[in-house]
Amino acid sequence: MSDFSFDRLRRFPDVEADNLFAVDASDRLILDEAAGPLAVAGVGEVVVLEDRYGALTLGAAALHAARGIRVHQDVLSGEMALAHNAADAGLADTYRSFGLGRDLLANARVVLLQLPRNLAALDEIADAIRRFASPEVIVIAGGRIKHMTPAMNEVLLRHFGELRVSPARQKSRVLRAQAPIPSAAQTTVSTWPNCVKHVDLELTVCAHGAVFAGATIDIGTRYLLEFLDRMKTDASSAIDLGCGTGVLAAALARRRPALRVTATDQSAAAVASARATMAANALTDRVAVVRDDALRTQPEASAELIVLNPPFHIGSSVHAGIALKLFQDAGRVLHPGGELWAVWNTHLGYRPALTRLIGPTQQMGRNAKFTVTVSTAR
Template sequence: MNIELITTESSETDLKTELSLLLQRYPANHNTNLQAWDAADEYLLKQVHEQGRTDSNIAIVNDNFGALSCGLNRLLPDAQLYIETDNKTSISGINANFNSNQLNIEQLNWHTSRELLPKSVTLVLMKLPKNLSYFSQQLVRLSQVLPEGTQVLIGAKAKSITPTVIQLFTDNLGPAKASLAWKKCRVISCLSDGKVRQNEKNKQWQIPEYRLRMNNLSNVFAANKLDIGARVMLENMPKGQFDTIIDLGCGNGVLGMRAAQLFPDADIHFVDDSEMAVASTKQNWQANNFDEGRGYFYWDDCLSKLPTNVEPDLILCNPPFHQGEAITDHIAWQMFLDAKRRLKSGGLLHVVGNRHLGYHIKLQRIFSNCKTVASNGKFVILQSTK
């Protein structure tokens, strides 16, 4: 999709041509009308241009598919861009959009959300994440590297900028104020106060009925309790003999760890798009004293880079039905397609999902078979065989 990120009110400006970009979501899905950018991306780029910024070291946080990274590279082609993200799909999406727009990918420097950004950064552009606990943690980490007076610009939908969000800045980074609304979005401008905050301790909790202790980093789904879908899955684990099991979209790893209890001779492979999820799972595996030789951990976009020698006979899957704030089923589609591709002949895909999502239709199309293993008023457990 060809878009123009206009950063001035005048449609006659040459900048309009400079910021004409071809941006796609990742993975590319031609059957969706979801955009790879939003008005908050445009507003942030507009602010940078109107302020006349010429920074040579800029941090970009939570850039989903590269609208900010691509736009800044066009505006300031010599600037080093330090990209902080927790999602493997964001890295792939940004790289893909840089390549399709023939931008200089050597200007990109990658950081996970557990790594500190360099102290040489003089400007931070950020998208407001949905998870405010994760957002607080990001602000705390910025306080540990940004000198006093460093500007941080955060773009978000106007309705998402609440007094609670503004207070998070005061508590964790410095004073902040929101701009006027533009295309139903606002930009929060914060100046770092130079005070270093300490990271909060990870969330810790227990699942006594399965003798499991959990330890979650801030961007892991259901960070301090067992989510309802996972509970239904735990109550309806597959029967049989399995040697190689994948927990696909593992989150904190609870499904794979339960599988390790039920199938003590099986190797368990944990995969998630979130680096924090994979790190949490590895910590939980060790904390619950599972054999280190049985557990394998991958920060990956579904099963795209899983080693070729891994041939699962069981895949457990609790798919997400959103990507950022967008509700979408294409992640589940990719998970199911990857599962079909990687399973051994006769292997099982065991899925939990909300009833209204209609996963049985997708599974029937992909596997030519699908049966309901269990259900309640909200969730359904489905199983397909390769």
């Protein structure tokens, strides 16, 4: 018998704080709305997408006896949290994790989805469900009302013939989509990733739907690019931490041909995007792209140069915790004298934290919105 309770779920190894939660009302609403379809789903016919910390997967297993659940979570810390929570509840054998594609969705009849805020991410997910799931698939997609928009309905209706919107409950709502549009009416080939040539930088950027900024280059990254030639000139290797589409890694590799570059991100979409960016710029043999939770798999005192444009939010919550986690890991991985170059919104005031977690920190540039700093590891 499973020892399952929503109250036992943790976010670990993601940032944990009193105002950050592992489960919310939208998780419970999705599971309640899916009770009927889950009751008749066979083994291996249930798919869970973007389950943040395991509430949907483990709720489906413990409360509705779903088995053979296939799960995709873009964020690696979410995968790890699900694994910890599943082990704690005695449900580790009820699910398997997959990438977003055929193996995840083939013949799926019930899909539970925490709606991403990014419409492009929703479009790529809906497209994959339409192409690979059973024609009888029912998608139960939910979220907090404050993060939902009518544009989400429009995205889903590009891929499904029927859409029903649930009444609100506890500031949450569910969208129920079914009748995927047949392949004869839409292409069977995915249009992702989207690739854009940036002539001013002589760089092609490729992006899957869930990656930050898409195939554009965000203004913080553009500012940090101005400092490439000043970054630890004697370094033989570098890490692009939280690489996103891999713009900084690609620019470093192109500007400094002798540099060995690693691009790392915990987002599966970011890793796939960065690999596509390297391929589009003939840099596959020069840049290694890996999926990692911060720098968990990197040895201590092993890096000479790290570049970072840190996020300032965790999921839908604005929170400094993720940046501090990245700074701390950078401090562990940099060898003495190694440099962290970071760009951040000036109002966030990260300089004291950078000095505390890494070492002496200098301001190297500042414009109307951003500050660029270099921190030298002790």
